[in-house]
Amino acid sequence: MTKTALLLIDLQEEMNTRITAGRSVVYPDFADQVAKLVTAFRSRNAPVVHVLHHEQSDPNVPFRKDQPGGQPMVCAMPLDGEAVFWKPGSSGFIGTGLEAHLRDEGISDLIVAGGVAAFCVASTVRIAANLGFNVTVAEDALIAFPLPDRDGGGIAADLALKVTLATLAADFAEVKTTAEILS
Numbered sequence: 001m002t003k004t005a006l007l008l009i010d011l012q013e014e015m016n017t018r019i020t021a022g023r024s025v026v027y028p029d030f031a032d033q034v035a036k037l038v039t040a041f042r043s044r045n046a047p048v049v050h051v052l053h054h055e056q057s058d059p060n061v062p063f064r065k066d067q068p069g070g071q072p073m074v075c076a077m078p079l080d081g082e083a084v085f086w087k088p089g090s091s092g093f094i095g096t097g098l099e100a101h102l103r104d105e106g107i108s109d110l111i112v113a114g115g116v117a118a119f120c121v122a123s124t125v126r127i128a129a130n131l132g133f134n135v136t137v138a139e140d141a142l143i144a145f146p147l148p149d150r151d152g153g154g155i156a157a158d159l160a161l162k163v164t165l166a167t168l169a170a171d172f173a174e175v176k177t178t179a180e181i182l183s
Contacts, residue, residue: 005047005107009114011076014062014069026144031075033141033178050084051092090123109134115143118164135173
């Protein structure tokens with residue numbers, strides 16, 4: 001029997017700060033899609049698991065649990081009883097106890113949402129798949145920003161997301177919209 005959890009990655013206020021400051025994002029309504037997923041999982045008493053970034057090496061980075069930018073977004077505010085893991089790096093599985101929690105709870109399948117798609121989401125999804133979890137990525141519930149390239153230029157956010165999702169779909173996860181996941 002499969003048990004599915006919603007895994008929310010780095011849905012922290014610093015993401016909103018960056019978007020408000022003008023950083024382009026592929027899905028401006030990603031928070032609405034996240035909220036739909038959260039509401040659906042909670043209404044079914046299905047597990048919602050939060051992974052948040054806590055930068056330990058640089059106290060000036062806003063992704064810290066003691067900084068306003070490190071706090072969860074409203075759309076993904078943890079409720080009492082929901083598991084919350086603070087990760088020191090890119091993957092939600094490194095240094096967090098996430099794998100042990102999922103296994104202890106009998107969770108075999110993950111629906112993943114959050115940010116940033118090409119970084120922490122991709123790192124977490126790849127490791128989840130390698131650990132044997134069945135993963136579905138909620139495409140329109142992701143934060144995807146432009147990426148710098150190696151030549152000093154940039155890669156547009158939509159292209160960065162397209163390549164990220166193509167790579168994940170090729171070997172690590174299914175990619176679906178929120179509507180497809182909820183149907």
